[in-house]
Amino acid sequence: GAVVSQHPSRVICKSGTSVKIECRSLDFQATTMFWYRQFPKQSLMLMATSNEGSKATYEQGVEKDKFLINHASLTLSTLTVTSAHPEDSSFYICSARDISGEQETQYFGPGTRLLVL
C-alpha cells in the first residue's frame, strides 16, 4: 500500500521554541493532506486540511498563527508549532489523500510525539 512518512518521530523541546514536523507521501502525489492531533486515550482530532499551492483550512478552535502549515509540493506538507507550550504536547499525525487508485483513501503517517518541557 501507499506510504506516508513523518519526521521527526519524536521531539522534545523547551517551552517557547518552534518545532517543524514534515509529512511526505512517498509513492503518490497528494494534493490534500490532513493534520490531526491525538491526546492520550482520545480520538483523533482534525486540526487542518493542507492543500497544495493554497492556504490551509483550519478547524474551529485551531489557531492558524500557532500551527503554521505549508504544503509546498505534491508530496510534502509541514506543520510548525510556533512558540510551543507544555499544553501543545501531543501526538501529531498527518494523512495524505490518494486519489490515484480505483477508490479514494487516506494513508496515515506514523505520527510525531511532541513533548514540550
Place this chain on the structure above:
Amino acid sequence: GQNIDQPTEMTATEGAIVQINCTYQTSGFNGLFWYQQHAGEAPTFLSYNVLDGLEEKGRFSSFLSRSKGYSYLLLKELQMKDSASYLCAVMDSNYQLIWGAGTKLIIKP
C-alpha cells in the same frame, strides 16, 4: 450535527469472532473506513466501504448499510495481536473524515 457512534470497549477470546458496530449520521456520505490503532501508534487502514454489502479481506470483513447508517467490522480467528482500538470514520460530502471515538478491543487467552 455529525455523529459517529461505536462501543467504547469490547472483550473477546482468542480464536473467537467479534463484531464491532458503528452507526453514523453525517452531512453527505463518500465512504466509510475502518482503521486499526495500536497504543502509541498511528492508525492503519483496514477497509473501505462505499456500496452496501460485505467486503471480505482475510480475517477481517466490513459491512455497510447506507439506508440504516450502519456498518460493522467482523474479526475472525482472533489473535492476541488484534488487541487494539478500532476506529470507524465516515467521509462526508466535503471529503473529510469524521471520526468515531474508537472501540478498544481486548483479547483474552
